[in-house]
Amino acid sequence: MSVGLTPTHHVIVQALLSRGPLKEKDLHSMFEDLTKKNPGTDRRLFDAFILAINKALTCANFELRACIDQYDGQVYYGVVNTVSDEQSKLGTKYSVPQIAFYKAIIEAIVQDGTSNGFINTIGALNLNLDSQATIGTGSESQGGQQQSQGSQPQVPYAFKSFNMSQKEKTLHELVRDSWLSLTTDGDVRLGVKSFLDLRSWFRSNEVPSCQVCNEAGIKAELCKNENCNVRIHHYCLKQLFSQIKAAQVCPSCGTSWPFIIPKAEYVQTEEDNGPTQSQRATGSKGKKRRANTIVEDDEVGCSNQNELNEHRGSQHDNRRAQTRTRPCRTHEADIAGPSSNSQSSSAVTDLRRVTRKSSRPT
Structure with missing residues (x-):
């Protein structure tokens, strides 16, 4: 190496x-x-x-x-x-039932027709692992002979004894190791390691792909046409509709695809001769307008406070009221907020250029 x-x-x-x-x-x-x-x-x-x-x-x-x-x-x-x-499987720290539990969660997420990309925690913990046990053990009996079609597949004892508390512990371990992720609402999603490692598995299991980048559409938006199976990632939609003259329709059936792109993210093409709507053209002016608005509002608030103090001071002592009057301050620190961290439109292209396709069977 x-x-x-x-x-x-x-x-x-x-x-x-x-x-x-x-x-x-x-x-x-x-x-x-x-x-x-x-x-x-x-x-x-x-x-x-x-x-x-x-x-x-x-x-x-x-x-x-x-x-x-x-x-x-x-x-x-x-x-x-x-x-x-079989040799590489010996290097994992997860047991056979834990791996089966992970695969059951992945299958439940990718088989969801809504393409929401998650399963709730309760649903994940109640997944039945019998089918995973059948896949793991094959269709052979203890004697090595193939079982007849009428016989019931034998479920190993390790799967039967894999109780709820063990599932909860495994779920936390998978989240800790970035194979899965857990939202604040209690939804279980795929982790970064799953997206890195399961690319060939997604393809071999015919998981529907994104129309734009051709990667598995685990978390994607669906075409509004019920007869159309097109799904597109949110970030791919931004790339697809980022051109000013791009029609927001399904690239397959032509159905209208409502999608709001912030004006700062529009890209001017070579064919566009009019003024651009890029972030460079609107960002500085927008910040100035926002700053002026905040300053003006603050000045109005301060003037009202001054009048109130003078009114109270007239009842007691004008000098004491002037002492109690606080000077106006503009919220300059609040105005200069962090800039947006938008995803580059060429991320998918760079991704394919840097990496090579994996030949790993999963």
Whole structure:
């Protein structure tokens, strides 16, 4: 693995192995600190850097891969195993019933026709693992002979004894290890590691894909036409409809697809000769208008306070009222808020360019 790699490569790999999947911005920041190069302007250098790591990891059946978390649209990088055999399964810390429980949750989420991308906690804990036990043990009996069609498949004792408390413990472990995620409302969703590791599994199990990026549409929006099966990720919709003249219709059946894009995110094409609606054109003016509004409102409030103090002072002492009058202050600290962290429209394209397709059977 050390062939052709520099200490900088080793630092990145070690960080991904020890800390788990990293957001793209965090990996870019680490890359810039180590190489003094900006991955945004030196994209070819960054791609070559990732490619060198993957060439070294190939001999160990590992791959540095990127994915998009379909719930927040953020790009993540992580190291995954590209093969699944009996030897590699021995390296997992999860027991057979725990793995079966995880697979049952994944199947329940991807088989949801609404494409909401989650299952509630109660539903997850009450999933029946008998079908998973049948898949894991196959259709063979204890003597190695194939069971007859009329016989009932035998469920291992480990699955029968896998009680509710063990499921709860397993669920928390899967969330801690980023295989699953848990919302504040108690919904169970796929974790970043699942998006990184299960790409080939999604395809082999014919999980419906996004019309734009062709990746599995776990969390996506559906076409309004009930006879149309098109689903598109939210961040892909932003990319699709970001052009000013782009018609907001289903790319397959042409049904109207209501989708609101903030004006700051519209992109002007080469065909557009009119004024652009980009963030550069509206951002500074918008901030100024907002700042002026806040300052004016504050001045009005302060003037009212002054009049009230003078009225009270007239009843007692004018000098004491003037002393009690507080000066007006503008909320400059509140005006300068954090800028929006929108996802780049080219994230899906960069994702395919950096990573290679996995041949791992799941």
